[in-house]
Amino acid sequence: MxxxxxxxxxxxxxxxxxxxxxxxxxxxxxxxxxxxxxxxxxxxxxxxxxxxxxxxxIKVDDSLSQLFRSDTPEFKQYEDATRRFPSSEFDVLVVIEGEALLERDSLDKLRDLVTDLQLVDGVRGIISMFSARQPPANGGIPERLFSDPLPEGDAYDELIRRVRTNEIIRAKLLSEDGELALIVLALDQAVVASNGLGDVVGEIRKTMAQDLEGSGLKAELSGVPVMQLEIRNAVERDRIVYNAIGFVAGCLIAILFFRxxxxxxxxxxxxxxxxxxxxxxxxxxxxxxxxxxxxxxxxxxxxxxxxxxxxxxxxxxxxxxxxxxxxxxxxxxxxxxxxxxxxxxxxxxxxxxxxxxxxxxxxxxxxxxxxxxxxxxxxxxxxxxxxxxxxxxxxAAFAAKVGAGDFGVEALRRFCAFIAARMVSRPGLYSLIGLIVVGGLSFAYATLEPRYRLADQVPDKQQAVAASGRLDAKLAGANPIDLLIEFPKGASLYAPEPLDVVAKAHAILEQQAGVGNVWSLETLRRWLAEKAGKSDVATLKQYVDLLPEHLTRRFLSAEQDAVVISGRIPDADASKLLPVVDSLNASLAGLRAAHPGYSISVTGLSAIAARNSANMIGKLNRGLTLEFLFVAVFIGAAFRSVTVMLASILPGIFPVVASGAALHAMGQGLQFASIVALTVSFGLGLSATIHFLNRLRIEDDPDKDPGVAVERATVLVGPALILTSVVLACGLAVTVFSDLPSLRLFGWLSAFAMIAALAADLLILRPTAMFLRRLERRAGAWWNNPRAGERRRA
The missing domain is CATH 1.20.1640.10 (Multidrug efflux transporter AcrB transmembrane domain)
Incomplete structure (x- = not known):
C-alpha cells in the first residue's frame, strides 16, 4: 500500500x-x-x-461462397458455372424422415406435399421420387412411376419394390433403408437474393407442417438458401444481442471500480x-x-x-x-x-x-x-x-470524497505494485522464463493445421445443419461437387465425341471414393439404354426436350456448349475434402490428355472450399507471424529505440501463441474465426504494451535505476489495463451462447487471449523492459567510457 x-x-x-x-x-x-x-x-x-x-x-452478405470470392481463375470459373447452371446455390433441400415413410398413407401425404410445394411463390421447379418415370412403352412418353391413386395390396408392394430399386431414386432421392426421402426445390434466383427469402422459406415450412400433420414423418430444410437465411438471421441477432449484453456487463464492472x-x-x-x-x-x-x-x-x-x-x-x-x-x-x-x-x-x-x-x-x-x-x-x-x-x-468535492476511500482502484494499484516489485527484482531470470514459455507455446502453435467446414459458417442450433447431417448419414451428402465440361467451339452436344467425354467423366466421378448421388446427361442416356433399349442420339435429344427447363439447366447450358456432372459429398473438414478433389483431378488427367480441346474442371462450393481454405488460412497465419516483426520494428521506430522494439516482441507474441496452444490442447485447428480472434488478441496486447512503454518513457530518469520507472509506470497504467481486459473479456465471452459456431469460437478464444495478453503485460513485458534497459545503460556507459568498463571488469 x-x-x-x-x-x-x-x-x-x-x-x-x-x-x-x-x-x-x-x-x-x-x-x-x-x-x-x-x-x-x-x-x-x-x-x-x-x-x-x-x-x-447495412445489408448482410450471407453467400456461403463469399469467403472464397477472389480474382483467381478457379473462383471465376465457379461463378461462371453457377450462372450457367443455377442449381445448388438456389436449391432448398427438403429432408423427410420416418420409419413409415413408404407406407401408403405416408406416400399419399408426401405426394400432396410435393404438389403443394410447387405452388409456393418463388419455387420454379421441384425434383422428388414422384418425378420418376417408368420405361417408355412402344416409343411413347414414359408414364409416371407413381400412379394416382396409389395401388393397393400386392400391386402396392410391387410398386415399392420398383421404387427401392429404381436407379434414379435409389440412394439419390430415397435412402437405402427407405426411411429418408429428399425433395429438391429450385428457387427463383431473384428470391434468394432478396429479403423475400424468409417469406418463401416460411411458407415452405408452413406447407410441410400442414400436409404432414398426423403422418409421424419429420421434415427439415437444408440447402444453401436455407443456410443463407439462418446465417442472415443469426448475424443480425448476434450483433445486437450479444454485444449489448456483454457491454452492459462490462460497464457494470467499470462502475464498481470508478464509483x-x-x-x-x-x-x-x-x-x-x-x-x-x-x-x-x-x-x-x-x-x-x-x-x-x-x-x-x-x-x-x-x-x-x-x-x-x-x-x-x-x-x-x-x-x-x-x-x-x-x-x-x-x-x-x-x-x-x-x-x-x-x-x-x-x-x-x-x-x-x-x-x-x-x-x-x-x-x-x-x-x-x-x-x-x-x-x-x-x-x-x-x-x-x-x-x-x-x-x-x-x-474538488469528488477528489475529497473518492480520495479518502478509492478502494477498488487502490486494490488494483496495490496488486500492480506487488507484481512490478517482484518482476524487477530479478528481471534477467523472469525474462529468460518468459522466453522459454513463449518458445514452448510457439512450438504448439506451429503444429496447428488449417481447418474449415461449411457447417462452421451456419448456425448449428437450427434446421439446416441437422438436415445436412441426415443427408450425410443416409444419402451421399448435402454438398455439391461438380465436373464442368466445356466443349470446343463449334462442337455439337449430340456428336459422338462430346457424349463419350461426358460418359467417361461421369464414370470417373461415380467411381471416386467419397462422392455419390451423381447426376448428368449420362444418367438419362443410361436409363434410356437400359430400360427402353434406346441408345440413339435422336431419342436422347427427344427426351431432353421433354424435360422441364429448370431440370435441364442443372446439367446442360442454354447454349448446349457445356455440361455439368453433379455429385454430392458429405460436409467434412477441408483437409479431408482436398484429397478427394486432388484424386479426382488426377483421375481426369488421362481424359483431358485424350481430348485436349475439352476443358474438364472440378468445381462447386466443396471443391472451392477444399482448395482455398487451407491456402487462405495459411496465408493469414503467415501474415500474422510476419506482422509480429513488422509491428515491433514500427514501434521501435516510433519510440526511436531498439530496446523498445525488442521489449515489445515477447508480450506481443504471447497471447497469440497461448491461444494457439489452447486450440492445440483441445484438438482444434486454425479456422478463419481463430485467425480473426488472434488478430484481436494481438491488437490488445500491443495496446497494453504501447501504453506501458509510453508511460515508461515519460517516467524514466537516466540518473536512477530503471526499476523505479518500471514500477511507477506499472502502478499508473496497470489498473486501467486490468479493468479493460475484464470488461472486454466479459463483452466477448457472452458470444459463446451464439448459434454460430464461428462466433462462439471467436468469443471464447478472444476472451482467453485477452487474459493471456494481461498476463504477458504484467509478467513478461515488465522484467523484459527492465532487463533490456539495464543492458542498454551498461552498453551506453561502456561506449562512452570503454576504459572505465575495462577497469570494472578487471
Whole structure:
C-alpha cells in the first residue's frame, strides 16, 4: 500500500518536456474539445444521426461462397458455372424422415406435399421420387412411376419394390433403408437474393407442417438458401444481442471500480460512438455485413476501449491530485494521447496488410478495418475530453470524497505494485522464463493445421445443419461437387465425341471414393439404354426436350456448349475434402490428355472450399507471424529505440501463441474465426504494451535505476489495463451462447487471449523492459567510457 502511494505521489508532476514527437502531435486534436466543446458536441450529434442512417443501410452478405470470392481463375470459373447452371446455390433441400415413410398413407401425404410445394411463390421447379418415370412403352412418353391413386395390396408392394430399386431414386432421392426421402426445390434466383427469402422459406415450412400433420414423418430444410437465411438471421441477432449484453456487463464492472456513472460514460462513451460512426460509414460506403465484418464491433471495442480507459484513468488521477477539470483532461490527452495514436496506427497497419490478400472478403475486411480504426482514433481523442467537460462536476468535492476511500482502484494499484516489485527484482531470470514459455507455446502453435467446414459458417442450433447431417448419414451428402465440361467451339452436344467425354467423366466421378448421388446427361442416356433399349442420339435429344427447363439447366447450358456432372459429398473438414478433389483431378488427367480441346474442371462450393481454405488460412497465419516483426520494428521506430522494439516482441507474441496452444490442447485447428480472434488478441496486447512503454518513457530518469520507472509506470497504467481486459473479456465471452459456431469460437478464444495478453503485460513485458534497459545503460556507459568498463571488469 505505501509503495503504491509513494509511486503515485511521484507521478503527480509528469515530465512532459521529456517527450519527443511520438505521434507527431496528432493527439492534440483532442484539445479541440476543450476549446470548442459546444461546436464539437453539435458536430458529433450530426455525425451520429447520419451514422444511424448509414447503419440502417447495412445489408448482410450471407453467400456461403463469399469467403472464397477472389480474382483467381478457379473462383471465376465457379461463378461462371453457377450462372450457367443455377442449381445448388438456389436449391432448398427438403429432408423427410420416418420409419413409415413408404407406407401408403405416408406416400399419399408426401405426394400432396410435393404438389403443394410447387405452388409456393418463388419455387420454379421441384425434383422428388414422384418425378420418376417408368420405361417408355412402344416409343411413347414414359408414364409416371407413381400412379394416382396409389395401388393397393400386392400391386402396392410391387410398386415399392420398383421404387427401392429404381436407379434414379435409389440412394439419390430415397435412402437405402427407405426411411429418408429428399425433395429438391429450385428457387427463383431473384428470391434468394432478396429479403423475400424468409417469406418463401416460411411458407415452405408452413406447407410441410400442414400436409404432414398426423403422418409421424419429420421434415427439415437444408440447402444453401436455407443456410443463407439462418446465417442472415443469426448475424443480425448476434450483433445486437450479444454485444449489448456483454457491454452492459462490462460497464457494470467499470462502475464498481470508478464509483461514478459519469466516469463509466466518459470511458465507455467514445468506443460506443466510435462503433456507431464506423458502422455508419461502412453502411454509407455500401459494405456488406458478413462473417468477418460481424466481428468489426468487438475489434473497434478492443482497440478504442483500451485507449479510452487509459485516458479516463489518467484524467481521474489528476483530478484526485487537485488539478482542475480542464487541466486534468488536457494533461491526460498530452500524456496518454501519443500512445493512443500509436496503438491505432499499429492496428491500421495490421488491416493494411490484409489488402494484399487474394480473397475479396479478406481485402474488404482490411478496408473496413482501416476505415474503422481511423474513425475510432479520432472519436476517442476528441470525445473523451468532450464528455469529461460535459459530465464532470464539482471536481474538488469528488477528489475529497473518492480520495479518502478509492478502494477498488487502490486494490488494483496495490496488486500492480506487488507484481512490478517482484518482476524487477530479478528481471534477467523472469525474462529468460518468459522466453522459454513463449518458445514452448510457439512450438504448439506451429503444429496447428488449417481447418474449415461449411457447417462452421451456419448456425448449428437450427434446421439446416441437422438436415445436412441426415443427408450425410443416409444419402451421399448435402454438398455439391461438380465436373464442368466445356466443349470446343463449334462442337455439337449430340456428336459422338462430346457424349463419350461426358460418359467417361461421369464414370470417373461415380467411381471416386467419397462422392455419390451423381447426376448428368449420362444418367438419362443410361436409363434410356437400359430400360427402353434406346441408345440413339435422336431419342436422347427427344427426351431432353421433354424435360422441364429448370431440370435441364442443372446439367446442360442454354447454349448446349457445356455440361455439368453433379455429385454430392458429405460436409467434412477441408483437409479431408482436398484429397478427394486432388484424386479426382488426377483421375481426369488421362481424359483431358485424350481430348485436349475439352476443358474438364472440378468445381462447386466443396471443391472451392477444399482448395482455398487451407491456402487462405495459411496465408493469414503467415501474415500474422510476419506482422509480429513488422509491428515491433514500427514501434521501435516510433519510440526511436531498439530496446523498445525488442521489449515489445515477447508480450506481443504471447497471447497469440497461448491461444494457439489452447486450440492445440483441445484438438482444434486454425479456422478463419481463430485467425480473426488472434488478430484481436494481438491488437490488445500491443495496446497494453504501447501504453506501458509510453508511460515508461515519460517516467524514466537516466540518473536512477530503471526499476523505479518500471514500477511507477506499472502502478499508473496497470489498473486501467486490468479493468479493460475484464470488461472486454466479459463483452466477448457472452458470444459463446451464439448459434454460430464461428462466433462462439471467436468469443471464447478472444476472451482467453485477452487474459493471456494481461498476463504477458504484467509478467513478461515488465522484467523484459527492465532487463533490456539495464543492458542498454551498461552498453551506453561502456561506449562512452570503454576504459572505465575495462577497469570494472578487471
Amino acid at each position: 505505501k509503495r503504491a502511494e509513494s509511486l503515485l505521489r511521484a507521478e503527480r508532476k509528469p515530465r512532459l518536456g521529456k517527450q519527443h514527437a511520438l505521434a507527431f502531435g496528432f493527439e492534440r486534436i483532442g484539445l479541440l474539445s476543450l476549446r470548442f466543446p459546444l461546436a464539437i458536441a453539435l458536430v458529433t450529434i450530426a455525425l451520429a444521426i447520419a451514422a444511424g442512417f448509414g447503419v440502417a443501410r 461514478r456513472v459519469s466516469f463509466m460514460i466518459i470511458a465507455a462513451g467514445p468506443p460506443l460512438i466510435a462503433i456507431l460512426l464506423a458502422l455508419g460509414a461502412l453502411g454509407w460506403l455500401d459494405f456488406r455485413l458478413n462473417m468477418f465484418l460481424n466481428v468489426m464491433t468487438p475489434l473497434i471495442m478492443v482497440i478504442s476501449f483500451s485507449d479510452s480507459m487509459q485516458l479516463t484513468f489518467a484524467a481521474r488521477d489528476r483530478l484526485l491530485a487537485g488539478q482542475s477539470k480542464i487541466e486534468a483532461l488536457r494533461n491526460a490527452v498530452l500524456v496518454v494521447g501519443p500512445a493512443c495514436v500509436l496503438t491505432h496506427a499499429t492496428a491500421a497497419l495490421s488491416f493494411l496488410a490484409l489488402l494484399f490478400s487474394n480473397s475479396d472478403l479478406i481485402r474488404t475486411f482490411g478496408e473496413a478495418g482501416l476505415i474503422a480504426t481511423l474513425i475510432a482514433l479520432v472519436a476517442v481523442l476528441v470525445l473523451m475530453p468532450l464528455l469529461g467537460v460535459l459530465l464532470l462536476r464539482n471536481e
